[in-house]
Amino acid sequence: xxxxxxxxxxxxxxxxxxxxxxxxxxxxxxxxxxxxxxxxxxxxxxxxxxxxxxxxxxxxxxxxxxxxxxxxxxxxxxxxxxxxxxxxxxxxxxxxxxxxxxxxxxxxxxxxxxxxxxxxxxxxxxxxxxxxxxxxxxxxxxxxxxxxxxxxxxxxxxxxxxxxxxxxxxxxxxxxxxxxxxxxxxxxxxxxxxxxxxxxxxxxxxxxxxxxxxxxxxxxxxxxxxxxxxxxxxxxxxxxxxxxxxxxxxxxxxxxxxxxxxxxxxxxxxxxxxxxxxxxxxxxxxxxxxxxxxxxxxxxxxxxxxxxxxxxxxxxxxxxxxxxxxxxxxxxxxxxxxxxxxxxxxxxxxxxxxxxxxxxxxxxxxxxxxxxxxxxxxxxxxxxxxxxxxxxxxxxxxxxxxxxxxxxxxxxxxxxxxxxxxxxxxxxxxxxxxxxxxxxxxxxxxxxxxxxxxxxxxxxxxxxxxxxxxxxxxxxxxxxxxxxx
Numbered sequence: 001x002x003x004x005x006x007x008x009x010x011x012x013x014x015x016x017x018x019x020x021x022x023x024x025x026x027x028x029x030x031x032x033x034x035x036x037x038x039x040x041x042x043x044x045x046x047x048x049x050x051x052x053x054x055x056x057x058x059x060x061x062x063x064x065x066x067x068x069x070x071x072x073x074x075x076x077x078x079x080x081x082x083x084x085x086x087x088x089x090x091x092x093x094x095x096x097x098x099x100x101x102x103x104x105x106x107x108x109x110x111x112x113x114x115x116x117x118x119x120x121x122x123x124x125x126x127x128x129x130x131x132x133x134x135x136x137x138x139x140x141x142x143x144x145x146x147x148x149x150x151x152x153x154x155x156x157x158x159x160x161x162x163x164x165x166x167x168x169x170x171x172x173x174x175x176x177x178x179x180x181x182x183x184x185x186x187x188x189x190x191x192x193x194x195x196x197x198x199x200x201x202x203x204x205x206x207x208x209x210x211x212x213x214x215x216x217x218x219x220x221x222x223x224x225x226x227x228x229x230x231x232x233x234x235x236x237x238x239x240x241x242x243x244x245x246x247x248x249x250x251x252x253x254x255x256x257x258x259x260x261x262x263x264x265x266x267x268x269x270x271x272x273x274x275x276x277x278x279x280x281x282x283x284x285x286x287x288x289x290x291x292x293x294x295x296x297x298x299x300x301x302x303x304x305x306x307x308x309x310x311x312x313x314x315x316x317x318x319x320x321x322x323x324x325x326x327x328x329x330x331x332x333x334x335x336x337x338x339x340x341x342x343x344x345x346x347x348x349x350x351x352x353x354x355x356x357x358x359x360x361x362x363x364x365x366x367x368x369x370x371x372x373x374x375x376x377x378x379x380x381x382x383x384x385x386x387x388x389x390x391x392x393x394x395x396x397x398x399x400x401x402x403x404x405x406x407x408x409x410x411x412x413x414x415x416x417x418x419x420x421x422x423x424x425x426x427x428x429x430x431x432x433x434x435x436x437x438x439x440x441x442x443x444x445x446x447x448x449x450x451x452x453x454x455x456x457x458x459x460x461x462x463x464x465x466x467x468x469x470x471x472x473x474x475x476x477x478x479x480x481x482x483x484x485x
Contacts, residue, residue: 006073015071018078020321022068025078028112032191033082033099034058034479035211039204041482046098048485054099055483057089079105102201103194106225106311110190113320115212117234118186118464120327125179125461127331128241131338132172132454136447138344139166143443145346146427147260148360155358158426161261161346163438166446168248173453175241180460182233187464189214190224196311197221211478213471228304228315234323235297238330239290245337246290249283252340256280260350264343267336282336289333296326355426356392365392365423372415378408383419392423 006015034055041051061082068081075081087094143162148155189212192198192205198221205217218224255261263280271277300319307315355361362383369379385403386395400416422428432439436446 004073006071010071010073014073014076017317018071018081021317022078022081024116024320024324025112026068026082027062028115029078029082029108030058030061031475032108032111032115032208032212033086034062035208035475036103036191037099038211038475038478038482039207040098040101042207043202043204045101045201045203048482050098052483052485053090053092054086054097055479057086058099059479059483060089061085079108102199102203103191104196104225106195107190107193109316110193110225111212113316114186114188114190114214114230116320117230117323117327118183120324120331121179121183121186121234122461122464124238124327124330124334125176125183125457127334127338128172128176128179129454129458129461131334131341132169132176132450134338134341135165135169135172136451136454138162138341139169140444140447142346143440143447144430145349146355146429147255148350148355148358149438150254155355155360157360157363158355158429159438160430160440160443161349162440162443162447164251165341166443166450168244169450170446171244172241173450173457175237175244176454176457178237179241180457182230182237183461183464184215185230185233187213187215188218189216190218190221193218193221193224196225211471211475213468215467222310225311226309226315228307228319231315231319231323232297232301232304235293235300235319235326238326239294239297242286242290242293242330242333245333246287249286249337252344253280253283256283258350259348260346262345262347264340266343267340282340286333286337289329293326293329293333296322296329352424352426353393356424359387359392361392361423361426362387364428365419368418368422369411369415372410372412372418374408374410374415378410381407382411386423395420395423 037046037051037054037058040046041048041055046054068078075084083094083097083099086099087097090097139162141162142165143160145161146158147161147164149157149159149164189205189209191208191212192203209215209217218227252261256263263278265278267280267282268278269281271279299322303319304315350358365386366379366383369382370376374382382400382404385407386392386399389399389403397413397416397420400419401411404411429438430440432442435442
């Protein structure tokens with residue numbers, strides 16, 4: 001018998017949506033259904049033999065790893081594909097199924113979406129933690145490699161490779177905490193809310209949540225299916241994290257161009273015409289990935305904001321594809337950036353002469369005067385005159401005193417000597433004691449603090465995984481026990 005032609009709606013919406021969603025949704029829907037049937041059976045809402053039949057059918061579906069069938073119009077979406085295949089596995093018509101008792105597509109979708117996002121973000125957080133640890137390792141190793149720090153794309157002050165990377169690691173640590181918090185928020189179950197108003201049947205939503213590894217229940221059944229703040233937070237956190245990483249990528253492009261660091265060979269592509277070229281285009285891709293992730297976040301926010309405060313496809317189903325893509329891209333982003341940082345090595349950092357000629361030491365020179373009692377503005381005016389007269393390498397005792405004439409009379413010999421030393425010795429920054437600054441000892445202490453934050457988040461991540469593993473084992477055991485009846 002020939003298959004009826006698909007309608008316009010089926011061809012241009014249901015089929016492409018099914019094609020993209022089924023691989024994500026179907027396995028999770030099967031798993032959620034196992035927990036639901038266990039609960040229905042335990043509550044006495046379905047006879048034990050019918051529960052056993054459903055669980056045997058669901059076990060068969062879970063074990064079947066063949067690709068999902070093509071969309072042919074005989075079912076509307078993944079939700080109805082599950083019912084169709086479950087009925088076939090149980091050897092009954094769909095009218096004999098109990099799997100949707102006290103459950104709606106609304107709360108099933110909401111629960112499955114949380115399960116999928118939870119699992120994806122666990123992987124993303126792994127990548128963030130790994131990139132953070134790599135940045136810290138490099139920060140510790142290169143805490144004494146002096147470079148020129150920039151502000152507004154102009155040479156500003158001496159710093160170190162270690163100081164810059166420890167700063168990025170701190171940003172990653174903050175993002176890791178935010179991802180752990182978001183996973184906790186996602187790990188509350190909406191299942192049992194049904195369409196949005198619950199049911200008069202004596203169900204046990206907490207039991208379903210327990211079997212699926214959720215840490216608790218969404219408090220309000222309306223929020224459980226209408227709420228989308230957690231979806232917005234997934235998109236925006238990814239966008240935020242990648243935006244910060246893209247900024248580092250642009251800075252790394254400069255370091256490579258200036259030959260301060262070596263170009264990691266594993267992250268380059270050759271030129272089609274210039275044999276000498278090895279292009280670190282991965283850094284360009286990272287910037288592009290951040291832009292795409294920001295676009296996904298904007299799409300999610302726009303769709304949610306255009307929806308009603310109720311279950312609505314444009315605030316739920318239609319945003320999922322954007323979030324799945326966003327999470328996948330975020331995972332790859334941090335794999336690439338972490339891998340790049342792991343191979344980062346100094347090549348030709350700026351010389352003392354280059355740093356001094358750039359003017360980056362002049363702030364330290366002015367600060368040297370203030371340590372000898374010269375007022376702040378007077379010290380900076382003196383150094384300003386010196387800068388206008390020539391590069392710091394040419395400053396002398398006489399030129400310093402001449403620059404101070406008419407500004408301050410508080411320059412003793414020690415003050416002049418300290419100013420000149422600060423102006424021509426950028427490596428003095430390595431001795432800076434300020435705890436958040438670029439001093440080598442300070443940077444290595446920062447590494448320890450940030451590593452502690454990453455370790456704490458790793459502990460939280462492990463606890464979530466332990467909960468999920470225990471839930472999986474418990475669900476497998478009880479489902480097998482009930483199926484054997």
